[in-house]
Amino acid sequence: MNKLIAIAFLVLSHFALAQKTKKMTKENSNLPKSDKLVVYQIYTRLFGNLKTTNKFYGSIEENGCGKFNDINDKALSELKKFGVSHVWFTGVIEHATMTDYSNYGIPQDNPLVVKGIAGSPYAIKDYYDVDPDLAVDVKNRMKEFEALVKRSHNNGLKVLIDCVPNHVARSYHSDQKPKGVKDFGENDDKTKSFDANNNFYYIKDQMFVVPGEVNPPIVPKENYTEIPAKATGNDVFSAKPSINDWFETIKLNYGVDYLNNRKQHFEPIPSTWLKMRDILTYWAKKGVDGFRCDMAEMVPFEFWGWVIPEIKKVNPEIIFIAEIYNPQTYRQYLFQGKFDYLYDKVGLYDALRRLMEGHGNANDITKVWQNESGDFSNRMLRFLENHDEQRIASKYFANDPFRAIPAMVVSSALHTGPVMLYFGQEVGVKPTMAEGFSGEDGRTTMFDYWGVPEFQNWVNNHQYDGGRLSEQQKSLRKIYADILKFASENEAVSQGKFYDLQYVNSNGQTVNYNDQKIFSYLRFTDKQKLLFICNFDLEKSYSTGVFIPQGAWEMMKINPNGPVSYSLKEVFSKDRNSTEINQQTKSISTKEAIRLTLEPNSVTILEIR
Template sequence: MARLWGKGRFSSWDLRTLDYLKSLGVDYLWLTGIPRHATGMDFVKGDPGSPYAVSDWTDVNPYLADRPEERMKEFSLLVRRVHRKGMKLVIDYVPNHVARDYRGGIVHHDWCDGDWTDTLKNDWSSPQTFGEMLRILRFWKALGVDGFRCDMVELVPAEAMRRLIAAVKEDYPDTMFIAEVYDRGNYRKYVEEVGFDLLYDKSGFYDRLVSLSRGECSARELSWNWQFLSDLQPRMLNFLENHDEIRIASRQGLGSAGRSYAALGVSLLFNDASFMLYFGQEAGEDASESSDGRTSIFNWCCPRSVEHLNCATHIGKGLSDGESAVLDRYRELLGLAKLPVFASGKCWDLCYCNLSSPGFDADRHFVFLRYDGSQTYLVACNFSDKPASFRVAIPRELSPVCPEPSVQMTIGAWDTAVARLR
């Protein structure tokens, strides 16, 4: 969210900011609101307008530049800074619709989907639309953009997206395509047939982790979701927050960042899916300025924790004690997730063999083993408001990577405990 960091300019994403992100383990930086969108019109949502109502696909928003007349140059300099720090840049691609004042070659209807009244539905039956979309993606690739988070792709013909991805990757094979997909029954189709690199796992782990953290479902559902995903897990994108969802620490969410540490442990450490960190989440942003627990993408604002993070990044102070504690916990778990054993090692769900273990609650506790050729870690997550202590039984077939038949684990309420066994 370029306009919500620092002074809301490309230049705010300076080397210190990028160093901070790199220190968290960030590999890809996704900035929403880069392509020029409708603003200052009577149909736009909020003050600046929605970043998903794009009016010009070959321009950037002038308000993001220190010198609007040099905005494309300033964007190119940002791309260079990101690459200089060893990260890659992702922007939004919106194939389903354009702004009502769109200027360009995409053919569109005169109606919109649902209540997206600031947009018009694209007409993918026209060959001109496909040709223009391919030109647009190549335009951004030529500027150095590394990937695209593709909005609401289930509303677009899958065959058109397949052809589009294949055409871009023919010229730029390393391009990352991330799909916003909600129907779990479509996951395999969009990976294996359409060609996306990563998919949101909103309807899988996200929904279950949030429900579990609210006491609304059983931890057993995490095992079921893991089994459902099977070999698709490396192609998933796990998250606890994004621009559509309620802030996890908000009063409408879980009420505090600390109550999300069990969910964070599962999201980061259980499988080898990628993880998306939403800005300010790592400092416990609670969206206290909003009425619905979300950070608005339709208005000018600077969330409190994000402002504090920006100050801490540039002058070395600004975070409250509570924000610092949350950031420290995130750094700890994010650091573990970067280890090869968690990034690409094998996983063994241990819940099934601990159903009768004293103190273990299969509905509130979740335990698993991660291991590779050199390391073994035991992870236990407690989705309960009470501390837990129990011995985790290790099946005999895992003795080559964990010779102990059982391991004692003690976990705080709503927390994750990690033990290195080898």
């Protein structure tokens, strides 16, 4: 009885999804024509760095730093060939750093409130300037960034940069702001803990206390002084944040009184709203095509619902992507906050990560589309790596980059929405040592100057031809390229509907179908019907079958009671050995399961003709 109830629930879920999708068409009318974006995240200071010194807490002179100019036409054209549509240049805006640029008129930051030698790109120091680290000629740093934007566009790529709306560096001061612009905090009434027109929150009559564990590699010239203390970026309303807090940042005030039951003061429009609108407008006018908005859910959705339409007046095609981790607020930030896309971290990423690690359950993928992304799955940005997450190849994650094969197919082809890769993911970057502030944690450092050896093999002295890649790396990169190409070139993936086949094949209903490790689904349009079968079992192969129920045939507009058989052709097959496609066409009855053998950690895609 329980099994019948579960099957009935899943059938109803499919029906409900179809109805909601129809309803959402009107709501989604303001979105880009195609949601099948391929975003490639470049950590700009690391991308073109050729130095291999990699000294712990090494200086920019010792460890080197990539530049805007390193990302040349060849690099960009190769990314375009790889299947990329949007390049997210991370760490572009000027942020706090221990590197001294005072000779260029840039105030030096106190090392006591900077994380890492290079500093965090999410501790913005001047919202109207770019990071001097990234310029060959520091005085012409903005022109070098503008040239990168132009090069990207000339190579058919859209440009994304970060928007960090929730907080700024403790040293925030804009020396490049346009005439007439007021700095954050410039007109604040510091006698008040909260005021709707203050840009910061204040801890009255108290001095900020740097966490005692802070021990910067560069000795500060003086103690850091801040009185009254300002609230810290991760909502710490205390003068004494901990070492685990975002102690180097200050929380921005969008008119929410956090210490008074989060009472909202949105009329008249708060000062911070207006200043952030002007900042976003500034970058939009420089040709930026979109913003990845850091910790967007820490800023009220009402602000986003106001500011995003304002920026789309500058460029109607500009996109906003929200880093967000609370599924309960997805609908608010999409439909009231007017975001184009949301991170799908607490959902698909987490489910796929468990499978790549060998202890997940493929049925969790079904739960993702049912419970989280359902009727707005086309607006969920899927990914397996980014700067916050551990590298797939690291010992803290899968320890083998090839384990990502079926997960990458699901990320890019589960629905019509966008997918993202982090630079070096496609060549198996594997951090193995402490790189600076963040220590040895399986991530590529956010805070320090570093060379990424696996990626440098592809960069190959800025020839960007993969000339130093190992055979294994070449194989991995080709698999990624094939997956991206398949997702973009097949209309069933980029435009089609989705049908989950787990419920009809699970619980022993189909012989040898292990629903905890195998995930199957359909993607289809009127012109193309594709069957995806993913085996997430890292060690075991399966000779199994996949049954397509009558309801699915009807959704694909194929009469299951019509002709006796249909043709089935393998159009994609990948495992760690990059399996060749079987060109034979089979004739299969609509009444029987489709029989096939699945290699460990593999994907097979069949076209129904």
